[in-house]
Amino acid sequence: MKPTIVLVGRPNVGKSTLFNRLTRTRDALVADQPGLTRDRHYGIGRVGDRDYLVVDTAGFDPVAKDGIMHEMARQAEQAIAEADVLLFLVDGRAGRTPHDENIAARLRRAGRPVHLVVNKAEGIDRAMVAADFHALGLGDPLPVSAAHGDGVKQLVELVLAPFPTDDEKEHSDDEGPKVAIVGRPNVGKSTLVNTLLGEERVIAFDMPGTTRDAISIPFERGGKRYTLIDTAGLRRRGKVFEAVEKFSVIKTLQAVQECNVVVLVLDAAQDISDQDAHIAGFALEAGRALVVAINKWDAVDNYRRDRLETDIARKLAFLSFARFHRISALKAEGIVGLLKSVDAAYSAATANLATPRLTRALQQAVARQAPPRHGLARPKMRYAHQGGMNPPVIVIHGNALDDIPQSYVRYLERCFMDAFDLKGTPLRIQFRTTQNPYATRN
Numbered sequence: 001m002k003p004t005i006v007l008v009g010r011p012n013v014g015k016s017t018l019f020n021r022l023t024r025t026r027d028a029l030v031a032d033q034p035g036l037t038r039d040r041h042y043g044i045g046r047v048g049d050r051d052y053l054v055v056d057t058a059g060f061d062p063v064a065k066d067g068i069m070h071e072m073a074r075q076a077e078q079a080i081a082e083a084d085v086l087l088f089l090v091d092g093r094a095g096r097t098p099h100d101e102n103i104a105a106r107l108r109r110a111g112r113p114v115h116l117v118v119n120k121a122e123g124i125d126r127a128m129v130a131a132d133f134h135a136l137g138l139g140d141p142l143p144v145s146a147a148h149g150d151g152v153k154q155l156v157e158l159v160l161a162p163f164p165t166d167d168e169k170e171h172s173d174d175e176g177p178k179v180a181i182v183g184r185p186n187v188g189k190s191t192l193v194n195t196l197l198g199e200e201r202v203i204a205f206d207m208p209g210t211t212r213d214a215i216s217i218p219f220e221r222g223g224k225r226y227t228l229i230d231t232a233g234l235r236r237r238g239k240v241f242e243a244v245e246k247f248s249v250i251k252t253l254q255a256v257q258e259c260n261v262v263v264l265v266l267d268a269a270q271d272i273s274d275q276d277a278h279i280a281g282f283a284l285e286a287g288r289a290l291v292v293a294i295n296k297w298d299a300v301d302n303y304r305r306d307r308l309e310t311d312i313a314r315k316l317a318f319l320s321f322a323r324f325h326r327i328s329a330l331k332a333e334g335i336v337g338l339l340k341s342v343d344a345a346y347s348a349a350t351a352n353l354a355t356p357r358l359t360r361a362l363q364q365a366v367a368r369q370a371p372p373r374h375g376l377a378r379p380k381m382r383y384a385h386q387g388g389m390n391p392p393v394i395v396i397h398g399n400a401l402d403d404i405p406q407s408y409v410r411y412l413e414r415c416f417m418d419a420f421d422l423k424g425t426p427l428r429i430q431f432r433t434t435q436n437p438y439a440t441r442n
């Protein structure tokens with residue numbers, strides 16, 4: 001499972017700046033998706049070939065007793081409890097403050113590895129700063145400059161070193177897709193889990209001990225195998241599964257990282273919220289195959305249904321690659337269709353795309369609509385090959401491919417999706433310019 005790094009510190013020490021730097025490598029992949037607003041507090045980062053999750057807690061005041069500060073403190077407490085490692089940020093320019101001391105006192109009791117990070121350290125006397133912050137009792141301070149990037153990569157490597165690297169063990173096909181059922185509180189996730197697992201055979205489900213691995217529950221449905229990745233610490237009580245923890249964003253993100261196919265559950269009785277869009281955006285950012293289940297369809301009238309369709313078209317436009325199902329988890333309606341789409345999305349995400357067919361699809365797309373000219377250069381797309389799976393990566397080779405507009409990339413995505421019937425998975429398109437078009441000019 002990917003380690004989760006949680007950033008803690010009083011306001012204005014540079015947590016957002018560090019968060020952006022830690023998650024920036026991935027931004028390019030989902031840039032300019034219409035309608036997608038990123039959650040500024042949860043992100044994926046990568047250093048070398050290691051992925052990690054980053055959580056930015058808002059300014060944390062462990063002694064706040066009420067109001068918005070108290071609510072923020074509560075959320076920060078939950079993040080601290082679910083962290084694998086904590087980065088405690090302080091401001092090297094402002095020096096040690098009483099607020100820092102309160103937070104330090106809280107973190108010393110966290111039972112998690114804590115690294116003391118002195119930000120804004122560019123061009124300041126490190127020895128003096130180190131002595132000042134050493135008094136917080138959290139070990140040697142690590143100086144960084146989040147704004148300039150100094151020391152950030154070394155910091156990440158240091159904090160991740162104790163965690164085992166994910167040996168992406170080949171998931172054998174007969175275990176079927178790993179499925180995560182995600183959604184905001186009360187949309188009907190537990191009900192859907194019970195409907196999926198309920199009557200059917202749950203294959204040897206062992207409650208794990210204290211491992212930090214996500215819990216997976218194998219089950220069979222319609223003669224096919226699936227593995228459910230748990231998001232909330234499901235416990236079996238009597239015949240039904242029940243969530244023992246309340247909704248947790250971190251657990252949701254971990255499950256998204258861990259699974260092959262995300263089932264995003266929406267509540268038909270409610271408008272699409274920012275939280276729905278953020279969870280969806282995270283699945284997209286992670287490159288996961290996705291199926292959307294609009295649940296509680298039994299409970300809404302036609303007016304509400306129409307309104308919801310409009311709302312979805314407007315707020316979840318970036319999920320156009322996914323299939324949407326109207327279901328009732330409670331009445332077990334629409335479940336067969338939902339699982340069919342899970343199967344299809346899984347096949348699409350793991351499809352083998354042969355170079356000749358890809359190249360033919362590319363040529364047909366270009367013949368229908370040529371890429372727009374950029375300045376003097378006329379982009380030339382020569383051939384395409386598959387550069388990865390899960391999600392499928394299509395690498396296009398040619399000349400002058402550096403400034404292909406996003407709208408044309410979208411067009412190519414649609415062409416490849418149609419040609420290979422890739423419904424349910426996002427695609428990544430990369431360009432490789434094989435020859436510099438200006439090289440032969442003088």
Ligand SMILES: Nc1nc2c(ncn2[C@@H]2O[C@H](COP(=O)(O)OP(=O)(O)OP(=O)(O)O)[C@@H](O)[C@H]2O)c(=O)[nH]1
Pocket residue numbers: 009010011012013014015016017018058059119120121122144145146147148
């Ligand atoms: N000199 C210097 N300034 C920095 C550095 N990192 C962040 N800052 C500045 O510090 C200020 C606060 O940065 P933020 O990232 O917004 O701080 P924050 O901790 O997220 O603040 P809250 O959102 O209020 O919790 C901004 O003006 C940043 O430009 C740094 O490495 N060096």
Ligand SMILES: Nc1nc2c(ncn2[C@@H]2O[C@H](COP(=O)(O)OP(=O)(O)OP(=O)(O)O)[C@@H](O)[C@H]2O)c(=O)[nH]1
Pocket residue numbers: 183184185186187188189190191192243246247295296297298299327328329330331
């Ligand atoms: N009418 C109707 N109600 C449903 C349906 N699915 C779930 N519900 C109801 O919605 C409420 C919330 O369902 P849960 O399954 O607990 O939702 P959840 O997403 O697991 O909630 P959290 O554990 O808070 O994250 C319960 O009262 C369910 O009975 C459905 O298909 N139709």
